[in-house]
Amino acid sequence: MEYIIEGVIKYNSSNGTLYIDDSGMDMITLARVTNEILLLFIQHNHVPLKRDFILSELWDKRGLTSSSNGLNNYVSMLRKALAQCGYPDLITTIPKHGFIFEAEISNLATSDIPRKDENLVTDLPLQIPPVHETKVQRKPVRQSWLTRKMIGSSILAIFMMIIFLPGVYDAYKLRAMKTEFFTYKQCQFYIADDKTREIATSKIIDNIKASAAEINLNCERKANVYYFADNKVDSSGNVVLKDLISYCHYQSKTPCDNYYLTRHINKGDHEK
Amino acid sequence: MKNKMFLLMCLAAAVGLSVLYWGWSSRDGDKRFECRARVYTKLIANACDKTTTTDIFLSLHGDGKGDMLVSGTHSCSNTPLVELESTVNFTYSREGAYYSIHFEPRDPAVSKLFSVLKDDYIKIKFTNVEDNDYIVSSPIETLMMCTAD
Numbered sequence: 001m002e003y004i005i006e007g008v009i010k011y012n013s014s015n016g017t018l019y020i021d022d023s024g025m026d027m028i029t030l031a032r033v034t035n036e037i038l039l040l041f042i043q044h045n046h047v048p049l050k051r052d053f054i055l056s057e058l059w060d061k062r063g064l065t066s067s068s069n070g071l072n073n074y075v076s077m078l079r080k081a082l083a084q085c086g087y088p089d090l091i092t093t094i095p096k097h098g099f100i101f102e103a104e105i106s107n108l109a110t111s112d113i114p115r116k117d118e119n120l121v122t123d124l125p126l127q128i129p130p131v132h133e134t135k136v137q138r139k140p141v142r143q144s145w146l147t148r149k150m151i152g153s154s155i156l157a158i159f160m161m162i163i164f165l166p167g168v169y170d171a172y173k174l175r176a177m178k179t180e181f182f183t184y185k186q187c188q189f190y191i192a193d194d195k196t197r198e199i200a201t202s203k204i205i206d207n208i209k210a211s212a213a214e215i216n217l218n219c220e221r222k223a224n225v226y227y228f229a230d231n232k233v234d235s236s237g238n239v240v241l242k243d244l245i246s247y248c249h250y251q252s253k254t255p256c257d258n259y260y261l262t263r264h265i266n267k268g269d270h271e272k
Numbered sequence: 273m274k275n276k277m278f279l280l281m282c283l284a285a286a287v288g289l290s291v292l293y294w295g296w297s298s299r300d301g302d303k304r305f306e307c308r309a310r311v312y313t314k315l316i317a318n319a320c321d322k323t324t325t326t327d328i329f330l331s332l333h334g335d336g337k338g339d340m341l342v343s344g345t346h347s348c349s350n351t352p353l354v355e356l357e358s359t360v361n362f363t364y365s366r367e368g369a370y371y372s373i374h375f376e377p378r379d380p381a382v383s384k385l386f387s388v389l390k391d392d393y394i395k396i397k398f399t400n401v402e403d404n405d406y407i408v409s410s411p412i413e414t415l416m417m418c419t420a421d
Binding site for chain 1: 278279282283286287289290293294307308309310311312313314315316327399400401402403404405407409413414416417418419420421
C-alpha cells in the first residue's frame with residue numbers, strides 16, 4: 001500500500017521505502033521494524049499512542065520480547081529517515097505516555113486494508129474515515145492548548161515569583177531586623193540594634209515601663225515602640241546612660257516621637 | 273523541541289525583564305527621600321537638667337543636595353525657654369550603606385536643639401523597620417527614628 005505523507009513523500013508500506021519525486025534524493029529503505037512503526041503511526045495519525053500499545057502491537061502480539069529502549073531506537077531511526085525527507089518533526093514524544101504522529105496522509109492505492117486498532121472493523125475503506133478524523137483532530141488541539149496553557153502558567157508563575165521575591169525577602173528582612181521584646185497595652189516594644197540586645201534583660205522591661213510612664217507614652221492606641229540603649233563609660237569612670245525610646249504610630253505617617261533620656265552617673269555614685 | 277525552545281526563550285525573557293525591573297527598582301542613589309521626626313531630650317543630673325523638644329524634617333533631594341529643617345525649644349530648669357527654627361542645607365554622597373553628609377554654615381545655636389548638628393560632617397544610615405519608619409543611625413549610635421513622607 002502506498003501513502004503520500006505531507007503531500008510529497010511517497011511511502012510504500014509493503015517494501016518500506018520512502019521517496020520524493022524530482023528531489024534528487026535516493027530512495028530510503030526502512031528497516032522492517034521501523035517500517036512497521038511508521039505504518040502504525042500512519043494508521044493512527046494524530047492519535048497519541050501509548051508506548052505499551054506500540055510494544056504490544058509490534059512485539060508482544062507476535063510473541064517477541066519487547067524493549068522500551070529498542071522502541072526509542074527505532075523511533076529515532078524513523079525520525080532520521082523522515083528528517084532526510086525534510087520532515088523531522090512529524091513524530092512528537094509525549095512524556096510518560098508515548099508518541100504522536102501528525103502529518104497529512106493520503107493513499108495512492110485503495111485496495112489495501114489499513115491496520116487500524118484491533119477493535120476497529122478490519123475492512124474499512126483505506127481513506128481515514130471522516131468521523132475518525134474529526135475525533136482524532138480534536139485531541140492534539142486540546143493537548144496543544146493544554147501544553148501552551150501549562151507553559152504560560154509556568155512562565156507567569158516564574159515571572160511573578162521573580163518580581164515578588166525581593167518583596168518577600170524585604171518583608172523577611174524587616175522582621176529579622178527587629179526583635180519583639182514585650183507588649184504593654186497596645187504598644188509593641190521592639191529592639192532593633194545589637195548593642196541593645198546585649199544588655200536587654202527582663203530587668204530592663206521594668207525600666208522601660210517606668211520610662212514609658214514618665215514620658216506619657218500613649219499605649220491606648222496601637223503603636224510600635226523601639227528601644228535603644230547605650231551605656232558609655234568615660235576615661236574618668238563616669239557613666240552616661242543613654243536611652244532612646246522611639247514611639248511610632250502603627251501604620252501611620254505621623255512622625256515618630258523620639259525620647260532621649262540621658263543620665264550622667266559620676267564614678268562615686270556608680271560605686272555606691 | 274519547539275515547545276522547549278519556546279519555553280526557554282520565554283524564561284530567558286522573564287529573567288531578563290526581572291533583572292531590568294530589579295535594577296530599576298533598586299537604583300536608590302537618585303531617589304528623593306524625606307522623613308519627619310519629633311525628638312524630645314531630657315538630660316538628668318547634668319549641669320542644668322536640660323530638656324528639648326524638636327521637630328525635624330530631613331530631605332535628601334536625590335541630586336546630592338539636601339536640607340534639614342529644625343524647629344523647637346530648649347530650656348534648663350533654671351533658664352527661660354529658647355525657641356529656635358532653622359534650615360540647614362547640606363550636600364551628601366552615598367558611601368556603601370551610609371550617606372556622608374556635609375553641612376553648610378549654619379546658626380551654631382541650632383546644635384543645642386539637635387546635637388547631630390554640632391559637627392560639620394556626619395555619616396548616617398537609614399534602616400527601614402516598618403512600612404514608613406526608618407532608624408537613622410550613625411556608625412556609633414542611633415540618632416532617631418523618622419517617618420518617611
